[in-house]
Amino acid sequence: MTDVIFLLNGPNLNLLGQRRPEVYGSTTLGDIENAIIERAASYGLAVECLQSNHEGVLIDAIQHARLNGSGIIINPGAYTHTSIALHDALEAVEIPVVEVHLSNIHRREPFRHHSYVSPQASAVIAGAGAYGYTMALDYLATSAARVLGQGFEES
């Protein structure tokens, strides 16, 4: 069966390309999703994409991914800084989770410096713009290969 990576984006990320392009870039979410789907295919991986402005929908998606996925790439948007519920949903996940932020949240307002998601993430990427999603996929493809015993030895 094909391994599936879940690409989850939280509130307001549907507005990428329109909202504060000087902070978040001009690439649209559709462009990001298409690029990740295409790159994943080159690794033999499938991608399921979901964007929601609703916390509960994201939690349902995490619970679904937990049972059906090989990895999660998540940009939780502002829920990063507020959601104990997302933290708890991810706590129950055993597949690798990569937290992505387009902007470097650590050089922005203090209320963005804390993430409830990071303690549950295998890796955190912030400030690399849309390229952060590509980095996350490459990491997951590598760790998927490791889990499947097809690729890299742990050193």
Ligand code: DQA
């Ligand atoms: C964001 C950073 C968050 O602080 C913000 O609320 C977002 C986007 C990012 O990708 O840089 O919506 O997650």
